[in-house]
Amino acid sequence: MTDKVLIYSRFPKTMMARFAERFELLDTGGRPAREVFSADALGGIRAVLTAGGTPMGAEAMDLFPKLGAIVCYGTGYDGVDLKAAAARNVAVGHSPGANAASVADIAMTLMLAATRRILVADQYVRSGDWAASKPSPMMRPQAGMPGRRIGVYGMGEIGRKIAARCASFESEIGYFSRSKYDLPYQYFPTLEALADWCSVLMIAVRAGAETQHAVGADILKRLGADGYIVNISRGSVIDEKALVVALTEKTIAGAGLDVYDQEPHAPDALTALPNVVFAPHIGGHTLESHVAMQNCVLANLTAFFEGRPLPYEVK
Amino acid sequence: MTDKVLIYSRFPKTMMARFAERFELLDTGGRPAREVFSADALGGIRAVLTAGGTPMGAEAMDLFPKLGAIVCYGTGYDGVDLKAAAARNVAVGHSPGANAASVADIAMTLMLAATRRILVADQYVRSGDWAASKPSPMMRPQAGMPGRRIGVYGMGEIGRKIAARCASFESEIGYFSRSKYDLPYQYFPTLEALADWCSVLMIAVRAGAETQHAVGADILKRLGADGYIVNISRGSVIDEKALVVALTEKTIAGAGLDVYDQEPHAPDALTALPNVVFAPHIGGHTLESHVAMQNCVLANLTAFFEGRPLPYEVK
Structure with a gap:
């Protein structure tokens, strides 16, 4: 069975293609997860990929009762309520330095x-x-x-x-x-x-x-x-x-x-x-930094599904 | 008697003001010198200030029978026919490194x-x-x-x-x-x-x-x-x-x-x-580089009129 990852923010399709090689992606396309997927589908989700600036508070986390990891694409994680994550025993990862x-x-x-x-x-x-x-x-x-x-x-x-x-x-x-x-x-x-x-x-x-x-x-x-x-x-x-x-x-x-x-x-x-x-928030967007950030995401998600600590965890 | 300098290229008036404190300027405003000044006035000119890229060949030099120095504003001196200058015993100066x-x-x-x-x-x-x-x-x-x-x-x-x-x-x-x-x-x-x-x-x-x-x-x-x-x-x-x-x-x-x-x-x-x-050839145009280039021009012209070699002479 392939590991499922919910895509919580809006990301380019070309970028998602690389993650889809390794995981089954439930892509919200940036819309509210509940509008796009059934409560049943969301109930099985253990890992979420998001953009650091996208708000994700306690209520959003509770959509996924089995949630164990929130992985941010990029350096930032300011959208994620770290206290709420800690209270739910959810690890938060990001891509430090990659961009x-x-x-x-x-x-x-x-x-x-x-x-x-x-x-x-x-x-x-x-x-x-x-x-x-x-x-x-x-x-x-x-x-x-x-x-x-x-x-x-x-x-x-x-x-x-x-x-x-x-x-x-x-x-x-x-x-x-x-x-x-x-x-x-x-x-x-x-x-x-x-x-x-x-x-x-x-x-x-x-x-x-x-x-x-x-x-x-x-x-x-x-x-x-x-x-x-x-x-x-x-x-x-x-x-x-x-x-x-x-x-x-x-x-x-x-x-x-x-x-x-x-x-x-x-x-x-x-x-x-x-x-x-x-500029339209393109600071982190170069070919090399995208690859480097993708590498961090893959390392974080792979470690999580293998039961290891996230290598790029927010401290 | 104030030393006379012919301004052979077009320069901003604000910049000329600093040179006018020290020299009497005959400003062509970038037009042909002959159209702007009498042969008599040109005949007395010993020093010319020009832009390095402005063409200045043998014929132009011969407008000024007493010419002794061509001073270029900026690093370049590609417009100046160096052989013709040497043949007329005319020193050529510039502003190396200033910009x-x-x-x-x-x-x-x-x-x-x-x-x-x-x-x-x-x-x-x-x-x-x-x-x-x-x-x-x-x-x-x-x-x-x-x-x-x-x-x-x-x-x-x-x-x-x-x-x-x-x-x-x-x-x-x-x-x-x-x-x-x-x-x-x-x-x-x-x-x-x-x-x-x-x-x-x-x-x-x-x-x-x-x-x-x-x-x-x-x-x-x-x-x-x-x-x-x-x-x-x-x-x-x-x-x-x-x-x-x-x-x-x-x-x-x-x-x-x-x-x-x-x-x-x-x-x-x-x-x-x-x-x-x-960009409209603004590479050398910052406040500091203008001051530094002006300093080179003043040093070159002052040395020339005092009978010394140009401190920033083209070699």
């Missing part, structure tokens, strides 16, 4: 695209304005990378990769995280102090109650009129309304965003702004 | 923007297609940076800075240049061998007769269907027609371009392509 380089790279892409105004630049050439020698106030020289102060909020695997990349651009690196590490970057004891110091704030912190709206009006004000925000973590870390105000009133210079409060929705007030570069 | 970081950074920006499809990504979010869950074949996962083979053509100051930045992205670096250096990157003895090996070719070579159309149909073919071209050097290094064909027929995957054969004109056949990211 760290890919996410760090989108952070760099968004930062460089925003600070060097590549969207404006591309449009200036394509429109023919450059050829017509039309002056463009948007194409005035901007501050570059050498000597720029980059603040990294969160110093996990992604934060470290962002810092290492920024260092190669001859920038200064500072960071704030709960712990101070033995790293060659300046540590700031508070997010406020980091925001006062830096001109680009890279959000690479884990999402959760502790970091919910941590970047609000106050932090944005401290960043200043030359400041940029780059978020590749989760939309919940930023107070999105305060961000729209800061970008509209130009109390900060710009932003690069891969994540939003209510995905896949980016508010109209945000997408109307010219000083933002948008 | 290297800035240019290397635009190379990274263009590479990341092209390979991670940031223009498509931004449009996907802004248009509402993401929110509407419209599938986008353009948003399929792409190859990332770790393990990617980056080929650097030219290993001067800009090439080295590009290589150092790429290394921090966990990519493999190879290079081709006239000389092999003591550097931790794989050396290829020919551009052909480099193109066969790499999936991104970064053009960071000096422009000139030797490198004219060095990247043509053959090199593009060797780069392959997954290959990208990034050019931050001079448009003349690429056979632009061959590039349009390769991008249109998708025998290469994409390109990031800051320079063009006939600036400020980028051909319509090129600007119509979705798989290219364009």
Whole structure:
């Protein structure tokens, strides 16, 4: 008998094909599991594959009385109620580090695209304005990378990769995280102090109650009129309304965003702004990181069905 | 009597203001010098400030019978006929390295923007297609940076800075240049061998007769269907027609371009392509690099008028 895995979030079919070689998949396609499958079918489910950001609380877990493992695709697991899982003796797994380089790279892409105004630049050439020698106030020289102060909020695997990349651009690196590490970057004891110091704030912190709206009006004000925000973590870390105000009133210079409060929705007030570069939560999406994350999922599920501890368990 | 400097290319007025504090400027605004100033005025000119890419041959030099120095703003001096200058005992100066970081950074920006499809990504979010869950074949996962083979053509100051930045992205670096250096990157003895090996070719070579159309149909073919071209050097290094064909027929995957054969004109056949990211020759344009290049210009001109050798002379 093949082991059954319920697919709780919406994933691309091409990706599911690899898991289907090993497991019998009950794919909800992102719809409520009860609408798609009978209570009987759900009753037999022991393992669920989900996306880390998809909400999964006690009630959802109780749909599966035999549940033993929740496996998250990706690094994040902020959607999963860890207490509820522990209370039900359900192991939670994820894919730590598997997409760290890919996410760090989108952070760099968004930062460089925003600070060097590549969207404006591309449009200036394509429109023919450059050829017509039309002056463009948007194409005035901007501050570059050498000597720029980059603040990294969160110093996990992604934060470290962002810092290492920024260092190669001859920038200064500072960071704030709960712990101070033995790293060659300046540590700031508070997010406020980091925001006062830096001109680009890279959000690479884990999402959760502790970091919910941590970047609000106050932090944005401290960043200043030359400041940029780059978020590749989760939309919940930023107070999105305060961000729209800061970008509209130009109390900060710009932003690069891969994540939003209510995905896949980016508010109209945000997408109307010219000083933002948008990506549709593609940070972790490269060919290699997908393979690496799939490997973590397969290792977690295989171990679970063989009665072993998950090799990539959330601690 | 204030020293007179003829401004032979078109430069922003804000930039000229700094030079005007020290010299009397005769600004052509990029028009033919003869149309703007009398033969008499030109006859007294001993120093000319130009852009490295602006053509300046023997005939142009002969407009200024007392010419002693041609000072180029920026690293390049490919527009200047060095033989003609030497024959007239005219010193040629430039701004070596002053904009290297800035240019290397635009190379990274263009590479990341092209390979991670940031223009498509931004449009996907802004248009509402993401929110509407419209599938986008353009948003399929792409190859990332770790393990990617980056080929650097030219290993001067800009090439080295590009290589150092790429290394921090966990990519493999190879290079081709006239000389092999003591550097931790794989050396290829020919551009052909480099193109066969790499999936991104970064053009960071000096422009000139030797490198004219060095990247043509053959090199593009060797780069392959997954290959990208990034050019931050001079448009003349690429056979632009061959590039349009390769991008249109998708025998290469994409390109990031800051320079063009006939600036400020980028051909319509090129600007119509979705798989290219364009910038209007802004590589060297950051606040710091402008100050650094201005410092080189001032040092060159001051030395010249004081009868000393140019500190940043083209060798």
